[in-house]
Amino acid sequence: MLARIYQPSRNAMQSGVGKTRQWVLEFAPSAARSLDPLMGWTSSTDMDSQVRLKFDNVEAAVEYAKHHGIDVQISKPHKRKPVIRQGGYGENFATSRRGSWTH
Numbered sequence: 371m372l373a374r375i376y377q378p379s380r381n382a383m384q385s386g387v388g389k390t391r392q393w394v395l396e397f398a399p400s401a402a403r404s405l406d407p408l409m410g411w412t413s414s415t416d417m418d419s420q421v422r423l424k425f426d427n428v429e430a431a432v433e434y435a436k437h438h439g440i441d442v443q444i445s446k447p448h449k450r451k452p453v454i455r456q457g458g459y460g461e462n463f464a465t466s467r468r469g470s471w472t473h
Contacts, residue, residue: 371397371400372398372443373443374445375393375395375428375432375435375444375445376393376447378390378394380450392424392425393427393431394431395423395434395435396421397419397440398443399416400419401415
């Protein structure tokens, strides 16, 4: 049984970094997906593909995998510097703002 441990990337639709701090352990698919001829849905007999375990750090995830005899593949995250610029959108509503805010 093979599992992948990774840290999820930031949502492309938002600038925040919510739900990216935890580490996720996902099992690799062991069976191919099949197509239902009547409805067209994809299905699988692999129940482990539905399991996603979340951990606070990578050491806890690796320890869990070792304890349960799971082979792991660890993907290191690509850390990016947050984009925080001077005079951003939040400055429009600052209490220390000089002058009136008009269009």
